[in-house]
Amino acid sequence: MKAIVFPQPGEWILEDRPIPRIGPDDLLLKVHACGVCGTDLHIFHGEHFVRFPVIPGHEYAGEVVELGENVKHIAVGDHAAVDPNITCGVCRYCRRGQIHLCEDLTALGVNMDGGFAEFSLVPAKQAYKLPSGLPLEQAALVEPLACGVHGIDLAGISIGDDVVIIGAGPIGLIVMQLARLAGAGRLLVSEPHEPRRRLALELGADAAIDPLNQDVKEEVLKATGIGAGVVIECVGSVRTAEQAVELARRGGTILLFGVTSPGLEAAVKPYDIFLRELTIRGSFINPFTHARAVSLLAGGRVKVDKLISHRLRLDEFGQALSLAGTPEAAKILIEPGG
Numbered sequence: 391m392k393a394i395v396f397p398q399p400g401e402w403i404l405e406d407r408p409i410p411r412i413g414p415d416d417l418l419l420k421v422h423a424c425g426v427c428g429t430d431l432h433i434f435h436g437e438h439f440v441r442f443p444v445i446p447g448h449e450y451a452g453e454v455v456e457l458g459e460n461v462k463h464i465a466v467g468d469h470a471a472v473d474p475n476i477t478c479g480v481c482r483y484c485r486r487g488q489i490h491l492c493e494d495l496t497a498l499g500v501n502m503d504g505g506f507a508e509f510s511l512v513p514a515k516q517a518y519k520l521p522s523g524l525p526l527e528q529a530a531l532v533e534p535l536a537c538g539v540h541g542i543d544l545a546g547i548s549i550g551d552d553v554v555i556i557g558a559g560p561i562g563l564i565v566m567q568l569a570r571l572a573g574a575g576r577l578l579v580s581e582p583h584e585p586r587r588r589l590a591l592e593l594g595a596d597a598a599i600d601p602l603n604q605d606v607k608e609e610v611l612k613a614t615g616i617g618a619g620v621v622i623e624c625v626g627s628v629r630t631a632e633q634a635v636e637l638a639r640r641g642g643t644i645l646l647f648g649v650t651s652p653g654l655e656a657a658v659k660p661y662d663i664f665l666r667e668l669t670i671r672g673s674f675i676n677p678f679t680h681a682r683a684v685s686l687l688a689g690g691r692v693k694v695d696k697l698i699s700h701r702l703r704l705d706e707f708g709q710a711l712s713l714a715g716t717p718e719a720a721k722i723l724i725e726p727g728g
Contacts, residue, residue, distance in 0.1 A: 392508050393407045393507035394724075396434060396446055399435055404704055412458050414458040414460045415458050415515070417461055418455050418456035418511060419453065419509065422725065422726075423527040423724070424724045425450070425534070425721055426714050428649055429649055432649060445504050447499045449505070449534055450510065451470065460514075464517055470517040470518060471518045471520055472518075475676065476497065476502070476513060477495055478493070491674070506726070518680055520688070521684075523688075524687060528687060532680065538561065539676070540677060552575055552617075552618045552639075555577070555580070556622065556630045557625035558590040559624065559720065560697045560720050562581070563589065563720075564692060564697070566590060566593065568686075568692065578618070580598075617639030617642060621638050623644070623646050626649045628656045634646070643670075645672075646670065698723055700723065707724065
C-alpha cells in the first residue's frame, strides 16, 4: 500500500508499505479521507508527543475491510470514523474518568501509524460505526468535531451568553456552530481573512470582526456593553491567547482551544484575573465525545461540507503542507484512493 511517512522532523516521503496484519481485537480500514490538521504541522516539526518514523493523520474515516475474531460491534463493509486517542484504562486519570489526561496516552497518527495511507490498522474499540447516508469525506471531520464538543462542554455557555470566537479556520467554525447549539446569544467572530468572515456569517455568526482593520475589543464592547461571557481562542498564537483575556467580561470564561508550539509563553496579569474573577481553561482532545460528534454530524446539526476546501491525493501531500494554514485553505482532505 501507499503511505505518507514522516521519517524524522521536517521530512516526509511517499512509501510503499505492506498492508498491516490485524490482531484479534483490531480491524483494517480502507481509508477514504483523512483531514490535514494544524496539529499535523506540529507533528511534522517534531512537536506534540510524536514518535518517528510514523504514518501521520488522525482525522479519518473509511470502510471496514477485515475484522479480528473478537470484534463484534462492527462488520466488514461498514463505514467507520476513528477516534485516534488510545488510553490505558488503568492509570490514576483513567480511573478518575479523565481518560484524555491518561499517563500512557497514545494516538494514531502521532506515535502510532495513522490515516495518511491506503489502509490503516485500527484497534476496533477506536472505530465508530457510521449511519448510512453520512458521506465519508464529512465523517473524516468527526474527530475535530468531537474535540470541539469537549471544548464547548468546558466553556460552560449559559443560554443567552455573549460568545466571541477568535479564529474562523475549520476548527473555529466548528466550535462556533457548537456554541450556537449550546445557547449562545450574540455570537461574534474575529478573523482577518474576508472569505472566512463571510463563511462565519453564513454559518450563523451575528458579526464578523476584521482584526487587521478594526479594534476587536472596541467592537466587542460595542456589541455587548461589558465584554463576552465566553471567549474561545481557536488560533493557537500568543497574541490571540492574550487578547482572549482582554475580551472577557467580569466573571467570564476564556477557553484556550488552539494549539500553540510548546515553548511559547503568554503574558497575563494575575491581579486582573483576580479582580475580574476570570476562569481560564484549556481543552485537550475528545474524552467520551466521539459518539456525540457522530450524532451531530449525521443529524445535520453541524455543517462541515462547506469547510472542505481541497481534496488531494497522497502524492500531492507536499501541496497539502504548503497550503495548510494559508488563507485560501480551510479543511484539506487527503483521499488515498483519489
